[in-house]
Every structure is written in C-alpha cells, then in structure tokens.
Amino acid sequence: MAGRTKNNDAKPAATPAPEATEAAAALSQPLFPVVVAGASAGGLEAFNELLHGLGDKPGMALIVIQHQEPKRTSALTQILSRSTSMPVRQVEGGEPLAVDCVFVAPSDAQVIVSRGTLQLEPGGTTASMPIDRLFRSLAEDQGGRAIGVILSGSASDGSLGLTAIKAEGGITFAQDETAKFGSMPQSAVAAGAVDFILPPAEIAQELIRIARHSFMTGQMEGGSRLPDREMARIFATLRKARGTDFTHYKPTTVERRIRRRMALSKVDDAQQYADLVRDNSAELDLLYRDLLIQVTSFFRDPDVFEAVARDVLPAILRDRDHEHPVRIWVPGCATGEEVYSLAIAALEVVAATGSRCSIQIFGTDISEKAIEFARAGAYPQDVVAEMPDERLRRFFTKSDEWYRVNRAVRDCCIFARQDVTKDPPFSKLDLISCRNVMIYLGAVLQRRVISVFHYALNPGGYLLLGSSETIGSFADLFSPFDRKHRIYRKREAVLPFPAGIEHSPHEISERPPMNEAVTSAGNLFREADRVLLARYAPVGVIVNENLDVLQFRGRTSSFLEPAPGTASFNLLKMAREGLLGELRDAIQAARKTDAPVKRESIRIRNNGGSILANLEVIPFASPAKEKLLIILFEQRPPEKKKPALQRGTKRAEPEDEKKATRLRRELDATREYLQSIIEEQEAMNEELRSANEEIQSSNEELQSTNEELETAKEELQSSNEELLTLNEELENRNQELAVVNNDLVNILTAVDIPIVMLDQGLRVRRFNPGAQRVLNIGPSDIGRSVTEIRTPLLLDNLGELASGVIETLETREVDVNDRTGRAFSLRVRPYRTMDNKIDGAVLVLVELR
Numbered sequence: 001m002a003g004r005t006k007n008n009d010a011k012p013a014a015t016p017a018p019e020a021t022e023a024a025a026a027l028s029q030p031l032f033p034v035v036v037a038g039a040s041a042g043g044l045e046a047f048n049e050l051l052h053g054l055g056d057k058p059g060m061a062l063i064v065i066q067h068q069e070p071k072r073t074s075a076l077t078q079i080l081s082r083s084t085s086m087p088v089r090q091v092e093g094g095e096p097l098a099v100d101c102v103f104v105a106p107s108d109a110q111v112i113v114s115r116g117t118l119q120l121e122p123g124g125t126t127a128s129m130p131i132d133r134l135f136r137s138l139a140e141d142q143g144g145r146a147i148g149v150i151l152s153g154s155a156s157d158g159s160l161g162l163t164a165i166k167a168e169g170g171i172t173f174a175q176d177e178t179a180k181f182g183s184m185p186q187s188a189v190a191a192g193a194v195d196f197i198l199p200p201a202e203i204a205q206e207l208i209r210i211a212r213h214s215f216m217t218g219q220m221e222g223g224s225r226l227p228d229r230e231m232a233r234i235f236a237t238l239r240k241a242r243g244t245d246f247t248h249y250k251p252t253t254v255e256r257r258i259r260r261r262m263a264l265s266k267v268d269d270a271q272q273y274a275d276l277v278r279d280n281s282a283e284l285d286l287l288y289r290d291l292l293i294q295v296t297s298f299f300r301d302p303d304v305f306e307a308v309a310r311d312v313l314p315a316i317l318r319d320r321d322h323e324h325p326v327r328i329w330v331p332g333c334a335t336g337e338e339v340y341s342l343a344i345a346a347l348e349v350v351a352a353t354g355s356r357c358s359i360q361i362f363g364t365d366i367s368e369k370a371i372e373f374a375r376a377g378a379y380p381q382d383v384v385a386e387m388p389d390e391r392l393r394r395f396f397t398k399s400d401e402w403y404r405v406n407r408a409v410r411d412c413c414i415f416a417r418q419d420v421t422k423d424p425p426f427s428k429l430d431l432i433s434c435r436n437v438m439i440y441l442g443a444v445l446q447r448r449v450i451s452v453f454h455y456a457l458n459p460g461g462y463l464l465l466g467s468s469e470t471i472g473s474f475a476d477l478f479s480p481f482d483r484k485h486r487i488y489r490k491r492e493a494v495l496p497f498p499a500g501i502e503h504s505p506h507e508i509s510e511r512p513p514m515n516e517a518v519t520s521a522g523n524l525f526r527e528a529d530r531v532l533l534a535r536y537a538p539v540g541v542i543v544n545e546n547l548d549v550l551q552f553r554g555r556t557s558s559f560l561e562p563a564p565g566t567a568s569f570n571l572l573k574m575a576r577e578g579l580l581g582e583l584r585d586a587i588q589a590a591r592k593t594d595a596p597v598k599r600e601s602i603r604i605r606n607n608g609g610s611i612l613a614n615l616e617v618i619p620f621a622s623p624a625k626e627k628l629l630i631i632l633f634e635q636r637p638p639e640k641k642k643p644a645l646q647r648g649t650k651r652a653e654p655e656d657e658k659k660a661t662r663l664r665r666e667l668d669a670t671r672e673y674l675q676s677i678i679e680e681q682e683a684m685n686e687e688l689r690s691a692n693e694e695i696q697s698s699n700e701e702l703q704s705t706n707e708e709l710e711t712a713k714e715e716l717q718s719s720n721e722e723l724l725t726l727n728e729e730l731e732n733r734n735q736e737l738a739v740v741n742n743d744l745v746n747i748l749t750a751v752d753i754p755i756v757m758l759d760q761g762l763r764v765r766r767f768n769p770g771a772q773r774v775l776n777i778g779p780s781d782i783g784r785s786v787t788e789i790r791t792p793l794l795l796d797n798l799g800e801l802a803s804g805v806i807e808t809l810e811t812r813e814v815d816v817n818d819r820t821g822r823a824f825s826l827r828v829r830p831y832r833t834m835d836n837k838i839d840g841a842v843l844v845l846v847e848l849r
Contacts, residue, residue: 032099033060033145033216034113035207036138038131038161040067040153042180044079046200047151051084051102053204059211060147061097062086063118063138065131067153068107077104093120105130112137129382135161139168144256145216146170149203150194153184156382156401160297162193166290169256171195171210171264173203191380195264215263226255230270234258234287237278242288244366244419248442249291257290292367296334298379298387299341300435301467307485308342308431312462313349316430317357325358327429329456331420332437333363336374336413337383340405342433343412344395360707362426364418375415375714377405414710421445425456427700432457435486436466450474454490463488540632547571547587550628558606559613559633571631577605581674582615587629590617601636612636754845757831762786762802765840774818774845786843792818793845795826802841805830809838815848823848 039046043066054062068074074090080102081088088102095103096117105111109120110130114137121133131150135158138146148165150158152175162172174185174194188194196206210216231254232247239245246254258273265283267273277284299305316326326346330339339361346359365371381401384392396403420434421441432453438446453463454477463478465471465486471478478488539554549569563573575583582599590597599615614634622628748755748768754775757765762785767777775791787799795801795816805812805828813827824845831840 031217033147033207033211034063034097034138034142035060035147035149036063036065036131036134037149037151038065038134038153038158038184039151040155040157040181040184042152044076045152046175046179047080048083049200050149050151050204051080051086053201054084054086054207055204056085057100058086058204058208059099060207061099061101061103063091063103063105063111063113063134065105065111065134067130067157070108072107074104074107080104091118091120093118105134110134113141115141129157129160129385131158132161132382136164139164139170142168142170144169144260147172147207147210149173149207150185150188151175151200152179152181154181155183156187156380158184159188159191159193159380160382162188163191166193166195169260171260173198173206175200175203187380209266210263213263214268215259226258226270230274231255231258233274234277237274237284238288238291241281241284244288245421246291248421248445250440250442253440254291258287261287261290289367292370296337298337298384299345300338304435304464304467304485305341305345307482307487308464309345309349311482312431312464312487313346314353316462317349317353317355320355320357322356322358325360326431327426328359328361328431328433329426329429330361330363330433331365331418332434333365333370333374333415334367335370335379336363336377336415337379338433338435339363339374339413339415340377340409343409344391347395347409347412359412361413363413363415364420365415366417366419368417371415371417375717377410377413378402379405410714411711414707414714416710420449420452425452427456427703428458429456429461430458431462431464433464434466435464436469438465438469446472447474450477454478457490459490461490463490538632538634540630541571543571543629543631545627547629549574556633558611558635559604578602578610579604579613579615580678581671583631584678586615586617587631590619590629591627594619754843756786756843757840758786758802758843759831759840760806760838762799762841764789771843771845792820793824793826794818801826802828802843805841806838 037047037050047064047066051062064076064080066076068076077088077090084102086100086102088104090104090106091111093109094117097103097113103111103118106120109122111134112119112121113134135146135148138148139161146165146168147170148158148162150162150173162174166172172188172194173196174188175182176185176197176199178199179185185194185197189197196203198206235245235247239247261283262268262270262273264286265273265276267276277287313326320326328342328346330342333339343359343361346361349355350357350359363371363374365374378399379402381403384396384403392398392403395406395409397406420437434449434453438449441449450471454474457463462481463471465488467486469486471488477491479491481487481489539556539559541549541553541556541560542551543549547570549571559576559579560571560574561576562568563570568574572580572584579602582602586597586599596616596618598617602613602615603610604613613636616632616634618630618632620628620630748766751768752770754768754771754773756767756771756775756777759765764777764782764784764786766782767775771777775789775793777789777791781789785799786802791798793816795814801812801814804810809830811827811829813825816824816826818824824847827844827846829842829844830838831842833839
C-alpha cells in the first residue's frame with residue numbers, strides 16, 4: 001500500500017474524501033455476497049455442477065455469463081433452470097440484485113453492475129472481454145462482497161477482472177484441472193488473482209461457507225470492528241517479519257484486507273487469526289501480499305494523461321537543455337504500467353516539440369515482486385488490449401501472447417524497491433505522480449509523505465494525485481494547477497509563525513506542522529506534557545538533536561529572543577546574553593550522561609537590566625526514538641539589599657576590596673575569552689555547514705552516477721535477455737538440424753541403391769551403406785576426390801562426368817559395368833541447396849536386371 005496498492009478503493013466519483021466515497025458505495029451494497037461465474041467453451045457442464053452444489057438457498061446472488069455468438073438465440077436460461085430450484089432469469093436491464101436468484105447474461109449485450117442493479121450495454125460478448133467488464137463493474141460497485149468465479153474456457157477473459165475483485169477485497173475462484181478447456185482458469189491463476197482452485201462442486205461449498213462468514217455478513221464478535229488489541233498484534237508481527245508498519249495506514253482498508261484473509265482461512269475470531277499470523281509464515285506472507293495488492297493499467301484515466309501531455313510536460317520542457325533531464329517519480333508504481341505510460345507520453349511530447357531533453361522516470365514500490373515484474377517490461381496481451389494500435393506498434397514488440405516494452409522506453413525508466421513513508425526520496429524532480437496511494441494512508445503518514453514530496457520537487461514542480469485525493473490542509477505547500485485532474489504545483493514553504501513571536505502551546509498545536517519532528521506532535525507532545533507536569537510545567541522549550549525549537553512552553557521572552565539576520569529557531573542563536581555559555585555546557589552534560597542537568601544562579605541581561613535564573617536540561621526520547629531535550633527556565637526572585645552598617649561596625653579592609661576588584665576583572669576577562677571562543681566555534685560551525693553542503697552536492701553527484709549505473713545494469717540485463725532469446729533460437733535450430741540429419745541418415749540407410757554425394761570439388765561428402773558395399777567406399781574416403789578413389793566400375797571419366805553436370809546443371813545417365821560383369825545405370829544429378837544453389841553432384845547407381 002505504501003507502494004502502489006492501487007486496488008481501486010478510489011471510486012470514480014467526484015468526492016475527494018475516500019471515507020465519503022466508501023460511505024456512498026455502501027448505500028448501494030446489498031447485505032449478501034454477489035457471485036459472478038464466467039465461462040466459455042465447456043462451461044455448461046461446470047455451470048450445472050455449480051448450481052447443483054449451491055442448493056436452494058445459498059444466501060447469495062449469482063450472475064452467469066458465457067461467451068456466446070451475439071446473433072444466435074441463447075437457450076442457456078432454460079438449460080440452467082433444470083439444474084436448480086432457484087429462479088433463473090435472463091438479464092433485461094434495470095433489475096436489482098436479489099438473494100437466492102440466478103441471473104443469466106444475454107448473448108447480444110454486455111452486463112454490468114451499477115448501484116446494486118444489473119444494467120445492459122450494447123456490444124457482442126465474444127470480442128470485448130465481457131467477463132472482465134462484468135467483473136470490474138462488480139468490484140467497483142460491491143467491493144468486499146464481490147466474488148468472481150472462472151470456469152472452463154479458452155483465451156484469457158476474466159483474469160484482469162478477478163484481479164480487480166481481489167484488489168477491492170473480494171474473493172476469487174478458478175476451476176481446477178477438471179475444466180474441459182483450461183486456458184481461462186489457468187490464465188487467471190498465472191496472473192496471481194485466484195484464492196481457491198477447486199472443482200465446481202467444491203467451489204459451491206466454499207461459496208456457501210463464505211456467504212455465512214462475518215466478512216460478508218458484517219457481524220463480528222464483540223462489534224463490527226476488529227479489536228484494537230488484535231490489530232496491534234497483527235501489525236507488530238508484520239512489522240517484525242517484513243519491516244513495514246501498517247499502524248498509520250487507513251484503518252478501514254487494512255481491516256477489510258484482514259477480514260478477507262480471516263474468511264479465506266476459515267477463522268471467525270480476531271484473536272485466533274492474530275495467533276495464526278504469528279505462528280504461520282505462509283499465512284503471514286499471504287496477508288502481506290493482500291495488503292500490498294497491485295492493480296493498475298496502461299494510461300489509466302486517459303483524460304489525466306492528456307492533461308499531463310498537454311499542459312504539464314510542455315511547461316517542464318520549455319527552456320530545458322539536453323544537459324538537464326526531465327526527472328519524474330512514480331511512488332507506488334505497482335507492476336510499472338503507469339511508469340511506462342508516462343515515459344511514452346513524455347517521448348511523444350519530446351518528439352512533437354523537437355526537444356533534445358532526455359527523460360528519467362523513477363518507479364518505486366514496496367513490493368520487490370512487483371518491481372521485478374515492472375523491470376522486465378513484458379505484459380500479457382489482455383493488459384495492453386485497450387491501447388491504440390499505433391502506440392502498440394511504436395512502443396511494444398509482440399512475442400507470442402506477450403508484449404514487451406521497447407528499449408527506447410525502458411531506457412527512460414529506473415525501478416527500485418522503496419517505502420515512500422520511511423525511505424529517502426529522490427530529489428530535484430519535475431513531476432511526482434502518486435495516484436491512489438494517499439487514500440490508504442492515515443493522517444500522520446499523509447503529512448509525512450506530502451512533506452517528502454514538497455522537499456523532492458524542484459521549485460514550481462508538479463504533483464499529480466488520484467481522482468479521490470487532495471492536498472487537504474497543505475495548501476501552504478502546494479497550489480492547485482488543474483483541479484479537475486488533481487494536478488498541483490509546489491509552493492515555497494512558509495514558516496508556521498514568525499521567529500521570536502510568543503505563542504501559547506494551545507495556539508501552536510493548531511497550526512500546520514513546521515517539520516518532520518512536529519508532524520508526530522501528537523505522541524511527542526503528550527510525552528513532553530507528562531515530563532513537564534511532573535515538575536509543575538515551568539517555562540521552557542522542546543528542542544531536537546540540532547537544537548531547533550519544536551515547541552515553546554509558556555512565555556520565554558525573558559530568556560530567549562530572535563537573533564538578528566535570517567530567521568532561525570535555533571536555541572543557541574536565540575539565547576540572551578549571559579545564558580549561552582551555561583546553556584551550552586548544560587546541554588553537553590545532559591547528552592553525555594543522558595540524565596537531567598541543572599545550573600543555578602545564572603545572571604542574564606534583559607532589557608537593560610539583569611535577572612537571576614535557574615536552568616535545567618532534561619533529555620527524553622520521542623515515540624519515534626528521536627532524542628529530544630526539554631529546556632526549563634526558572635527566574636529567581638531579586639536579591640534583597642543588605643542593611644547599612646551600624647556605627648562601630650568594622651569596615652572591610654582595603655586589601656579585601658582590591659582583591660574583590662581584581663577577581664571581578666579576571667572574571668570579566670574570562671567571560672570575554674569564553675565569548676571569543678564561542679564566536680570562533682560559531683565560525684567553525686559555519687565552515688562545517690558549508691562543507692556539509694559540499695558533501696551533499698557530492699552525494700547528489702554520486703546518486704546521479706548510481707542512477708547511470710542502474711541504467712547500465714538495465715541495458716546489460718536487456719542485452720542478456722536478448723542473448724538468452726538468441727541462444728534459445730539456436731538451440732531450437734540445432735534440434736531441428738539434428739532431426740533433419742537423423743531423417744537423412746535413416747533414409748540413406750533404408751535405401752539399398754548406392755548413393756554418393758559430392759561437393760563442388762568432387763570430394764566425397766556423404767554416402768550410404770549401398771555405396772559402401774558396391775563401390776568399396778569407406779569412412780576414410782570422406783573428403784577425398786572421387787577421381788582418387790579406385791572403384792570397381794569400368795569407367796575412366798567419372799570426374800569429367802560429374803564436373804559436366806555441375807557446370808551444365810543437366811542430369812546425365814550412362815550405362816556402366818563393374819569388374820564382375822554386373823551392369824549398372826549411373827545417374828549423375830546436380831546437388832541443390834535450400835536456396836536453389838548448386839553445391840555439388842549426387843551419384844546414383846541402379847543395377848540393371
């Protein structure tokens with residue numbers, strides 16, 4: 001899900017919030033599962049077995065669809081009605097779904113499910129993937145209550161539809177080897193979209209069980225939601241085993257996936273399933289894959305790609321030279337279709353504008369399996385079925401039933417595994433396409449990801465979101481560019497409030513987050529509150545490891561003030577005169593001992609006067625294990641003036657006064673010396689900061705080099721694949737040659753007539769056993785000229801005869817005797833190759849009776 005878990009939770013409605021979308025969709029969902037069973041050749045027998053197994057009241061609606069000739073009247077309704085006592089009727093359009101009822105798709109129209117009703121669309125059923133179309137509409141309309149079944153049939157209709165059902169949290173079936181025609185179910189299984197592979201009778205039993213499971217009925221023990229304790233246990237197991245934390249993902253989506261796995265595992269109790277996930281690695285792997293299920297397609301939402309190609313890409317390419325490539329990032333790219341779609345669109349725009357600028361597109365996903373598939377760039381025929389023929393010819397190469405993306409497109413794309421919620425992002429980007437990923441993230445992760453995108457984009461860069469996603473409360477980071485297609489443009493970041501202005505904790509908590517540390521302010525500040533309340537909440541600040549102020553607690557103006565120059569929230573730059581030395585020393589001591597450190601009686605100059613204050617530094621760790629500090633200030637009451645000396649009281653000795661004066665001077669000198677050291681250290685910090693910027697620049701160059709190496713690796717992989725293909729072709733050719741050679745040897749052996757084959761130099765190339773017996777030719781004679789071989793034939797001009805045939809291309813025949821007196825007819829024919837070239841002669845000796 002952090003990767004492109006584009007499982008169509010985003011409905012095509014205009015409602016921006018996914019929760020509202022789900023609520024609207026729930027209104028159209030019946031309180032029973034809806035099953036669509038699709039088949040083609042051999043499906044009639046499978047339908048009858050399925051209906052026999054379902055019985056009279058299975059607790060579901062069943063839609064039956066089969067490939068049929070549009071012009072032929074179908075008798076499928078009458079045939080199926082004999083196999084069940086449930087009412088069986090053909091879909092006419094507009095009827096609502098009904099429990100314990102069988103609906104049969106007509107032969108001359110396509111059926112879809114919309115708002116809990118069955119609708120008809122014009123078009124034949126054999127040429128337009130009608131099962132896929134019905135499955136997809138069912139998934140969009142019914143979500144988790146959708147069930148897809150693929151039975152016997154040829155071709156691959158239904159594979160993509162089952163993937164869509166599984167992505168929405170539905171359940172999928174395919175017929176096993178009992179299918180008369182296994183192409184359709186096998187294609188669905190190969191696509192990884194099938195939960196159960198069973199014969200029709202057992203599919204019926206599983207359907208009845210699932211229809212009564214709490215996943216379909218919504219009746220969970222202890223309430224309609226899974227207990228938080230068990231959800232936390234499952235999250236902890238996933239985090240430990242896979243390194244992915246789903247705690248802050250969208251709860252409804254994650255819970256739907258978990259409840260789906262509970263139904264498939266035949267478990268009703270959440271605690272029992274949490275134990276199963278902990279103890280069963282296979283179930284853990286299946287749950288993890290369900291949470292990361294990928295559904296995408298080429299040029300999904302074509303109008304969005306048209307808007308990008310028309311408005312965004314030309315603006316990026318404008319005034320861009322060839323030394324600065326266009327950089328695009330697609331987080332959550334799934335199996336790569338969107339990455340290649342953007343690459344194709346960008347190459348088309350580059351060609352149309354005549355630009356020489358190169359294209360770099362980074363596709364990332366949390367699923368290593370999806371990345372490997374995307375990197376290969378090979379897709380089944382049904383995946384690219386809706387793409388225009390012109391694009392197919394230009395950007396794809398067909399091989400059997402697969403289409404492979406051309407090298408020119410693959411060279412633009414780099415794929416890598418990445419979790420966008422925690423891994424470092426790419427930088428200096430012109431466009432980020434993150435569609436239908438944010439809807440799965442909770443508010444905390446959404447804030448984190450949006451801030452990452454803002455950092456990664458160039459000034460004025462573009463952000464593309466899904467149809468049900470918006471930037472929400474981050475209007476200070478992005479401005480709308482195309483509201484209809486959810487395209488936004490980067491704004492320069494604005495500080496949440498001006499440096500140095502006092503704010504109460506309540507005011508600060510209502511403002512947008514200042515940085516990554518503040519984005520997790522909920523848990524962080526609660527922990528800080530706990531520590532401060534134990535000490536009666538004195539005035540203070542919370543700072544991070546860089547000593548940047550994350551939050552002000554109370555009025556701190558007596559101790560901190562804004563430093564002149566560029567606005568900064570660095571604590572040391574805001575410290576008032578007299579506080580800096582003690583503050584720095586206390587912070588270093590607290591860090592070293594990891595314990596509270598206190599300094600007392602610090603004189604701080606304040607508005608022309610001075611105050612005495614106590615300082616305490618308390619280290620603590622945030623929920624994200626970040627080391628933070630709480631700096632507490634406590635102003636001491638002013639010292640009371642000593643009463644005047646009474647008469648007769650002895651005055652201080654002059655020597656004592658001189659000593660006190662000298663000590664004060666030494667103290668002032670020490671303070672000045674310390675101040676100079678502090679200034680030198682600040683200058684050194686500036687130099688280190690400059691060096692750090694240079695290192696960051698070098699890191700960018702190294703990253704660019706790494707990307708080039710990745711590209712070279714892609715090219716090597718592509719070349720290796722081509723060499724493997726060539727090797728396979730050569731192996732096939734060798735096998736064919738071996739078969740032909742065997743045939744030739746067997747033919748020559750079976751023919752009793754002596755046959756000798758000569759090359760153009762009249763050297764013996766091949767002969768059969770008959771020639772060896774009659775002409776006394778042995779294996780040692782291969783490669784010798786026929787004129788050098790002494791044969792029993794009484795013929796002196798054999799070489800001239802063979803040469804004449806090669807030159808004139810005419811067959812010659814002469815009668816000849818051997819030394820024993822037997823008579824033969826010698827026929828000399830030209831040796832012709834497959835491309836009709838003369839490459840020697842063939843001698844055939846026929847004995848005359």
